Every structure is written in structure tokens, then in C-alpha cells.
Amino acid sequence: MNNPYFDLLMFARGPLFDLALLVFVAGILIRIVEILVLGRKKDFSKAKGKPVQQGIKTIFTRTLPRPGAIKANPITIVGGYVFHIGFFIAFLLFVPHIALIEALTGLSWPGVGRVIIESATVIAVIAGLALLYTRWKDPVRRKLTTWVDYLVLILSLLPLITGYVAVNKLFGDPTFMMALHILSVDILMIVFPFTKLMHAFTFAMARYYNGSIQGRKGAES
Amino acid sequence: MSSSPLLPKMMKAHGVSRRSFLKYCASLTSLMALPPAMAPRIAHALETAPRPSVIWLSFQECTGCTEAITRSSAPSLEELIFDSISLDYHHTLQAASGYAAEQAREEAMKEHHGKYLVIVDGSIPLDEPGFSAIAGISNLDMLKETAEGAAAIVSVGTCAAYGGLPQANPNPTGAVAVSDIIKDKPIINVPGCPPIPMVMTAVLAHYLTFGIPDLDELGRPKAFFAESIHDRCYRRPFYDKGLFAESFDDAGARAGWCLYKLGCKGPTTKSVCATVKWNDSTSFPIEAGHGCLGCTEPDFWDNGGFYKPLSAPAGEYRRMGQAALVAGVAAGIGGGYLAKKNKAKAQADHETVDAFTLEKEESES
Structure with a gap:
């Protein structure tokens, strides 16, 4: 006799995770290495400013919103911050997640208690839903949005929701819920390299590039 | 044994x-999540119910289940209840041996046909009957033959309930659980490696008093297997606070912090270990400083390693990760050069067009 929920959990932790890891790591590397190998045309002009310095500076300065951006799009900007911070608190400070990262990389750090993790999760989910709503509500953004954008946002929210459900033993068998949680992460890892989620790894490169171009021209960035 | 006193x-x-x-009856009542008013009824039933004939079959097992039930704190009431059933056949406990022992089983089957209770511990090998046989009768034949006239079957221990250790990968004997073979009889699974003695006797008491208890989807009595060990664990507050032992002898382990990172399977294991406990409610594995192995769940030997945290991947992730690193970089370099080549080719193939040619093309078309 088998427990189908347990079998699903073992599939999600076992073969599917292995596959997801392969696609995730290889996919990210392919895209980053490809960008680096492709390179840029050499610029023979004499630099008017400090491209390297300004490139590095831009990596950090673009973390803050442009003046007036919060006023123009409050939900997008604030919701974006809240979602990212909440997501990373839940992802990187919950001890079972640290145990996973330790198993993969050998790196470990202390976690925080359930109150912080669960509050961060709930706030991140609310922020994510707000982002989804504004994207759908604003006619301009709606025109600009493809189905992949909706998919990516929903797939990013699913691990938070299923994780909360699993830890709090809501809706049915907790083993099944934990299996669904890991399954949702596996799927997120698989779609990661092929979608805009890649920004998590390319943002620094892109910001440096933009900053250094402007720096070379002696312009602000 | 059938003539033993009440x-x-x-x-x-x-x-x-x-x-x-x-x-004891009151604690059994609360253990089985029955209303307190049921306690006298259980007491009455245990005192007066005609004790059913019980045939205990031991197949591919380690005798740990029998050890647990007979070596509970003596003289325990569990043991008395156990003794008070009419145990007509049990390899380890009966005095008779050989032909006489088998005769006792056959007589009990004939005399109490349709009424006797079969308790099984151990799994049944299907690959080769010779892997496990008693008196020249294969386990499979003996189970089928004995189950035929049984009122119900109690699968004691994870081996009988789900295949257990003998079924662990690569399952050399083709071991299966009782429920994989017998389909037409009520089967109560009492898993555990071994099960808690009090749970075994409480299930027997329930059977004597009220019949078959409410079972979950894995055939386990809901009264004992409805909640996870994690939810009732005394170390749970440390889990909630984010305090975890990193090794079995660090300060956290000595302070009684949560054993999740050391591989405890409490969150996915359903049993009353944390509340009923063992050895006359003295302690249970987590209290002794070791994580739960998940022994009341099917396939617990193959569920990703006893010392691996539940959240850690269970498969070949290291090899997969290394392969992904190499393949990713190689494919990235290959893809990059291919794109470069395409770009160069596009540049080489680029044809220049002047106004004269365009005008000529236009007038031609």
C-alpha cells in the first residue's frame, strides 16, 4: 500500500527537483554566458566621463525609484518593493529553506521565527495580488502585458501561498500540501530561465551597462 | 489458551x-477520542465479552512488534488485555512447536470459522515462496488460507501494513503488505516500527467493544493516526521560534531545540507518539534526542534518508547540479559563438542598394 501524497512529495523532492535544478542552473548559465560571449562592439571614442565608476554606481542607484515615480504609480512601486522584500524574507530566512540551500551549497545562516516568516508571506501575497490587479486594471499596461507576464506573477505567488497553507495545515492533508508547495517551486525553477524572471540574475549586468554607456558620454544615469 | 480465565x-x-x-479504560476512551461516557462500556465489554480466537501470523518480520507488546512495563494492563484474548497460534509465544503448532492453527480456524481475528506482523514475499515459509507452507498460502475464515485482520507493524523494511528498495523478496493480497476482509492497519503497545491493545479493545474502528485512507484507526507528531511535539515551540539543533551534540540539541534540520520526519508522520509515548508514557524518540523516522508511514525506509531535512532534495541533485553547471556554460559559449557567427554572416550578406537600383526595380515591377 502506498500513500499517494507521500509519493507525490517524493517525486517533487526527488526526480522533478533534479530536473528543475538542471533546467534552472543550466538555463540561467546559458543565457548569461551567451550575453557575455556576444559582447558589444568596441567603442573607439575617448570616454568623456568615468564609465566603470558610473556603471557600478548605477547598479545601486536604480534600486531607488526615480523622483516622482511613487506619485505616478504608487501601487506598482510600493507593491514591487513589498513583494520583493517579503518574498526574500520568506525564502531566505525560513529554516527549512536554509536547510535546502545548505544541502545544495553548504552555505547556512540563522533563520527567524514563524511570526516574521508568515507575516512577510501574507504581506508579499497581498502586494503580489495588488500588482496583478493594477496590471490588469490600467488599460495601457494591460495592452503591454502578455500571458507570460501573468503566468510569471502567478507562479511567483504560488510557492508563497502553498507554503503558507502547508505550514499552517490548511485545506486537507499537510503532506499533500507540502508536495504541492515543492511542486510549485519546481515549476517556478523550470520556467525561470525562459521568462522575465531572469531579471533576478541580469539586473546588475543591465544596470551596469546602462550606467557605463551614460558614463562614457559624460551624462547622468 | 482458549480456556484462560476472564x-x-x-x-x-x-x-x-x-x-x-x-x-485504564478511561484513558483508552480518551485515547480513542470517544465520549467519556463510553469508559464504563469499554470496561464492561473487556470484562464480559467472549474473547475471540486470535491467530497471530508472523511473516517477514523481526519480532519487534511482539517484543513491544509483550515487553511493555510488566505486569501491564496492556499485557493483560493481550493475554485475555484467546491467542490460539503465535510462533514466538506458543509452547507447541512443529506439527502440533500447525494443528492448533487449523483447529482454531475450523472451530471459530468466520469469527476469529487474524493478526499479522511481517510482509509477504511474492517473488519466491521459499523466501519465507512456516512448516513448509509459504507465507502467501498461509495468509490466504487463514484469512479465508477470518472476521477481520489486524496488520500490526509497518511490514504487514505497508511492506515496511522488507519492501525497501530494491525489495529483493518482492515483499508486499497484507492489504495487497487480501481484498475481501476488513483490514485494520496498525503501523509503526514497532507500533506503540498501548495503541495495539487499544485497537484490540475497540474491536472487542465496538467492532472495526474508523479508519483513514491508509487503513489506520483515525483515533491514533489523525494528527502529525509535529503538531503535538513538545519541541514545536522551538520550530515556531526558528530555533533548530544543527548537530546531535550542539548547544541547541542540549537545549531541546527542534530536530527538523537533523532529519526529523514529524511534520509528515501521523501517530500519537508525542502524546501517548512509550514505556509507560516515559518518553518517545524525539524526547530522547533523535528525530522521528516516520515509521508509521508507507515506504519510510525509502523516503529520502533519515538524517536529511524534509525540505532538502532527495534525489541525485548533486550530480545533476554539477552537470547543469558544465552543460550550461558549454551551451552558453556555443550559443554565443553561434549568434556571433550569424551576426557576422548577416553583415557579410548585407547588400548595398542605391537610389538608381531601387528606381530601376520599381519601374520593372
């Missing part, structure tokens, strides 16, 4: 007072 007489002989017997 329970009250045996209690007297063992110096067990009626008060402690009623206390």
Missing part, C-alpha cells in the same frame, strides 16, 4: 485493582 480474575491474580483497571 479478565477480572486475571487482574486479581496480578494484583491489579479495579480502580486502576477503570482508570
Whole structure:
């Protein structure tokens, strides 16, 4: 006799995770290495400013919103911050997640208690839903949005929701819920390299590039 | 054994007072999540119910289940209840051996046909009958033959309930659980490696008093297997606070912090270990400083390693990760050069067009 929920959990932790890891790591590397190998045309002009310095500076300065951006799009900007911070608190400070990262990389750090993790999760989910709503509500953004954008946002929210459900033993068998949680992460890892989620790894490169171009021209960035 | 005296007489002989017997019935009642008013009914049933004939079959097992039930704190009431059933056949406990033993089983089957209870511990090998046989009868044949006239079957221990250790990968004997073979009889699974003695006797008491208990989807009595060990664990507050032991002898382990990172399977294991406990409610594995192995769940030997945290991947992730690193970089370099080549080719193939040619093309078309 088998427990189908347990079998699903073992599939999600076992073969599917292995596959997801392969696609995730290889996919990210392919895209980053490809960008680096492709390179840029050499610029023979004499630099008017400090491209390297300004490139590095831009990596950090673009973390803050442009003046007036919060006023123009409050939900997008604030919701974006809240979602990212909440997501990373839940992802990187919950001890079972640290145990996973330790198993993969050998790196470990202390976690925080359930109150912080669960509050961060709930706030991140609310922020994510707000982002989804504004994207759908604003006619301009709606025109600009493809189905992949909706998919990516929903797939990013699913691990938070299923994780909360699993830890709090809501809706049915907790083993099944934990299996669904890991399954949702596996799927997120698989779609990661092929979608805009890649920004998590390319943002620094892109910001440096933009900053250094402007720096070379002696312009602000 | 069928002529053994009724329970009250045996209690007297063992110096067990009626008060402690009623206390035991009350605790059984609460253990089985029954209303308190049921306690006298259980006491009455245990004292007066005609004791059913029980045939205990031991197949591919380690005798740990029998050890657990017979070596509970002596003289325990669990043991008395166990003794008070009419145990007509049990390899380890019966005095008879060889032909006489088998005869006892056959006689019990004939005399109590349709009414006797079969208790099984151990899994059944299907690949080759010779892997496990008793008196020249294969386990499979003996189970089928004995189950035929049984009122119900109790699969004691994870081997009988789900295949257990003998079924662990690569399952050399083709071991299966009782429920994989017998489909037409009520089967109560009491998993555990071994099960808690009090749970085994409480299930017997329930069977004697009310019949088959409410079972979950894995055939386990809901009264004992409805909640996870994690939810009732005394170390749970440390899990909630984010305090975890990193090794078995660090300061956290000595302070009694949560054993999740050391591989505890409490969150996915359903049993009453944390509340009923073992050895006369003295302790249970987590209290002794070791994580739960998940022994009441199917396939617990193959569920990703006893010392691996539940959240850690269980498969070949290291090799996969290394392969992904190499393949990713190689494919990235290959893809990059291919794109470069395409770009160069596009540049080389680029044809220049002047106004004269365009005008000519236009007038031609």
C-alpha cells in the first residue's frame, strides 16, 4: 500500500527537483554566458566621463525609484518593493529553506521565527495580488502585458501561498500540501530561465551597462 | 489458551485493582477520542465479552512488534488485555512447536470459522515462496488460507501494513503488505516500527467493544493516526521560534531545540507518539534526542534518508547540479559563438542598394 501524497512529495523532492535544478542552473548559465560571449562592439571614442565608476554606481542607484515615480504609480512601486522584500524574507530566512540551500551549497545562516516568516508571506501575497490587479486594471499596461507576464506573477505567488497553507495545515492533508508547495517551486525553477524572471540574475549586468554607456558620454544615469 | 480465565480474575491474580483497571479504560476512551461516557462500556465489554480466537501470523518480520507488546512495563494492563484474548497460534509465544503448532492453527480456524481475528506482523514475499515459509507452507498460502475464515485482520507493524523494511528498495523478496493480497476482509492497519503497545491493545479493545474502528485512507484507526507528531511535539515551540539543533551534540540539541534540520520526519508522520509515548508514557524518540523516522508511514525506509531535512532534495541533485553547471556554460559559449557567427554572416550578406537600383526595380515591377 502506498500513500499517494507521500509519493507525490517524493517525486517533487526527488526526480522533478533534479530536473528543475538542471533546467534552472543550466538555463540561467546559458543565457548569461551567451550575453557575455556576444559582447558589444568596441567603442573607439575617448570616454568623456568615468564609465566603470558610473556603471557600478548605477547598479545601486536604480534600486531607488526615480523622483516622482511613487506619485505616478504608487501601487506598482510600493507593491514591487513589498513583494520583493517579503518574498526574500520568506525564502531566505525560513529554516527549512536554509536547510535546502545548505544541502545544495553548504552555505547556512540563522533563520527567524514563524511570526516574521508568515507575516512577510501574507504581506508579499497581498502586494503580489495588488500588482496583478493594477496590471490588469490600467488599460495601457494591460495592452503591454502578455500571458507570460501573468503566468510569471502567478507562479511567483504560488510557492508563497502553498507554503503558507502547508505550514499552517490548511485545506486537507499537510503532506499533500507540502508536495504541492515543492511542486510549485519546481515549476517556478523550470520556467525561470525562459521568462522575465531572469531579471533576478541580469539586473546588475543591465544596470551596469546602462550606467557605463551614460558614463562614457559624460551624462547622468 | 482458549480456556484462560476472564479478565477480572486475571487482574486479581496480578494484583491489579479495579480502580486502576477503570482508570485504564478511561484513558483508552480518551485515547480513542470517544465520549467519556463510553469508559464504563469499554470496561464492561473487556470484562464480559467472549474473547475471540486470535491467530497471530508472523511473516517477514523481526519480532519487534511482539517484543513491544509483550515487553511493555510488566505486569501491564496492556499485557493483560493481550493475554485475555484467546491467542490460539503465535510462533514466538506458543509452547507447541512443529506439527502440533500447525494443528492448533487449523483447529482454531475450523472451530471459530468466520469469527476469529487474524493478526499479522511481517510482509509477504511474492517473488519466491521459499523466501519465507512456516512448516513448509509459504507465507502467501498461509495468509490466504487463514484469512479465508477470518472476521477481520489486524496488520500490526509497518511490514504487514505497508511492506515496511522488507519492501525497501530494491525489495529483493518482492515483499508486499497484507492489504495487497487480501481484498475481501476488513483490514485494520496498525503501523509503526514497532507500533506503540498501548495503541495495539487499544485497537484490540475497540474491536472487542465496538467492532472495526474508523479508519483513514491508509487503513489506520483515525483515533491514533489523525494528527502529525509535529503538531503535538513538545519541541514545536522551538520550530515556531526558528530555533533548530544543527548537530546531535550542539548547544541547541542540549537545549531541546527542534530536530527538523537533523532529519526529523514529524511534520509528515501521523501517530500519537508525542502524546501517548512509550514505556509507560516515559518518553518517545524525539524526547530522547533523535528525530522521528516516520515509521508509521508507507515506504519510510525509502523516503529520502533519515538524517536529511524534509525540505532538502532527495534525489541525485548533486550530480545533476554539477552537470547543469558544465552543460550550461558549454551551451552558453556555443550559443554565443553561434549568434556571433550569424551576426557576422548577416553583415557579410548585407547588400548595398542605391537610389538608381531601387528606381530601376520599381519601374520593372
